[in-house]
Amino acid sequence: MTVQEKPLPVRTVPARTRSRGFAFTPTVVVYLALAVLLVVGSVLVALRGGVLLDQAGLLNIFTRATALGLVAIGQTIVILAGSLDLSVAYLVGLTSLVAAETMAGQAGMIVPGVLLALAVAAVVGLVNGLVITVLRANAFIATLGVALVLRGYLEHNYTGPAGEVPRTFQHLGYDRVGPVPVAALLMLGIAAMCWWLLTRSRPGYHLYAVGGDLEVARLSGVRTRRTIVTAHVLCSVAAGLAGIYLASRLGSGAPYVGTDAGFDLESIAAVVLGGTLLAGGRGGVVGTIGGVFILATLDTVFDDLAVDPFFKDVVRGVVLVTAVALYARRTVRRQS
C-alpha cells in the first residue's frame, strides 16, 4: 500500500515541544490559515462592497463544506491507514441514485432508502478493502479499478438525474439552525465521532499503527487486513452519506454529482491540506475539517468576488502545494 514516496522523516514532538504547552502542529496551522483566509477574504469582499460572513455567506460556506467534509472524513481514515480511495466520486453519485430511486417520492421509504444506500456504499468499501488486502493490488490501482467499474455501471444505466426524494427528506438538505445548516452540524458530529474513534479507541490506534508501518503493526499482533478493510468500509459509508445528503439537496439522484465536483482528488487535497501525511500514520480528522473549510471559504470568496472559475483552479492548486510545502519545511527544520 505504498502509494506514496517514502514517508518523510517525521518522528517528532518529543517532550520538549509538549512541555511548552503549545506547538504549531499542522492542525493549528490549518486553523490559523483558515482564520487568516476569513479575514483576508472579508476585507477583499468588503472592498467590493459586500460582506463575506453574512447569513448567506456563512450558509454558502457550510453548504459547500458539508458534502466535501463527509467524503474527506472517510478519505482521512483510509489515508491514515496508508491507503487511498479514488472511487469515492462515483460512489457519491451511485448512492445518491440508490437513495433517491428507493425513496421514489414516498415518505415511508426514507429509512429503507438511506439504509440501502449505506449498504451499497459499505459493499463497495468492502470490495475496495478486499481487493487491496486479499488480491494485494495497490490501493491506487484497486480503487481506480473500482471507480471505473462504478463509472461503467452509471454510464450504462443512467443518462441524467433519476429517482425522487420525498418533500420531508429535503428538510435534511435545507433546514438550518440560525445560519448553520442542520446537515453541516451532522457532518461535524460525524467528524467528532471519527475523532473519538481515531484517537480514543483501539481500532483507531490500530489504524495509525498500520498506516505508520504495516509490517511493524503486523508483527505487533495487529490484524492489518481487517484494519484496512474496516477503514475502506468506513470511507465508503462516509461517501455514501455525502451521496444521501446531495440527493436530499437536489431532490433526486444524479450520477455525476460526485465527479463534477471532483470529490476524489478534492477530498485528498482537503485531507493533505489538513496536515495528514499522504503516506499514512500521521494526522487526523480535525485538520481535515480545517482543510475542507479552507477550500469551501476559498470558493465562497471567489464567488463573492465573481472571479473567473478557471482562476479558482489555479489558486486552489497553488494553495494546496504551498500549504504542504510549509508543513514539509517545518517538519524538516524541527528534525535538524
Next chain:
Amino acid sequence: MSFRPRLAEGTAPVLVVLVVLLVGLAIAGPAYSSPEGYLALLKRAAPLMILAIGQYFVIVSGGFDLSVGALVTAGVVIAARLIDGEDSATAWVILLVLAFGLLVGLVNGLVTTVLLVPSFIVTLGMLLVLDGAVFLWTGGAPRGALSPGFREFGRGAVDVPLLGEVPWSVLILLAILAAAVLFMRGGTGRALVAVGDNEQAVRLSGGRVNRLRLLAFVLSGLLAAVAAILLGGFAGVSAQVGAGLEFRAITAVVLGGVLLGGGRGSVVAATAGALSLEALFTLLNLLGVAGALESAVQGVIIIGAVAYASLGVGLRHRFTRTTTKQPATASG
C-alpha cells in the same frame, strides 16, 4: 524490440497479457490478420506508450506524475492558439510546446525536491493550475487550429525501405523507447531505480538524489509534450484530449509490473503495459462491448491484471532467477 532472453523482473506477466490480447485481436478482427492492422494499433497506442515511458521514470524513482493529462491538453490547446492555421509557425510552436513540457516538469521536480512536497500533491496542484490557466488564457474553449505540418506527426506516415509506410508516431515511439532502454541500462538509469528503492542508500553512496528525481520529472514533462504533439495531430484540438490520461499512463505502468513507490520494474514492461491497455480498448470495441460498459470491463481487467502480477511474485522470482543467472542486472 528488446525481447531478450533475460527479462527484467515483472516483465513476464505483462508480455503474457499482451500476447493474449494480440491473439484475441487476431481472432476477433479481420483487420488484425495483416501487419498493417498492428501498425495502426501501434500508431494509436504511441502517445500513451510515450506517456507511460515518462511516467515510468517518475514512478520508478519513487514519485507520481498526475499532471501529464493536463499537460497534454495544455500542449494541444497552446499549439492550436499559437499556430492558428499558419503553417509557417509550426516549427517554433513545436519547440515551444516541448519547452513548455520541460518547464512544467522542471517546476514539478523542483517543488518536489527543494520544497519537499510529496509529488502526488505537487503534480495534483500542477494539474489544477494547468487546467485552470490554459482555459483562463483561451477564455473557456480551445481556439485556433493546428497546421497540417503540425498534424503530420500524429497522422502522417513515411516510406521506410523494407517496411513500407510507417507512421511517424511509431518511428518517434521506437526512437524514444530505444533511447529509454539505453538510458536505463546506463549508470544514471540504474541510479534512478536505486533512488526509488532506497533513497538513503543512494545518498550515502554519493548519488545526487535530488538531481536524479528532478531529471525524472523533466523527462516526464518533455515526453508528455511529445505525446501532446502526436495526440494533437491524431485527434485534433479539443479540451478533453488529455482528460484521464494521467490515470491511464499510471495504470499502464503498473500493468507493466512496475512497483508504485519505486525501485522495481523495467521501462520495456511499462511500455508493453501501455500497448496492452490500448489493445484491450481495441478488443473491447471489436467485441462490441458498449461504450458505457467499456470502463467497467476495463476496471475489472486492470484489477485482475495487477492482482495477478502481485500474487505471482513468488512464481516470478523463481522464473527470473533461472533466466537471469548472468552477472548483469535486469533493469532495462
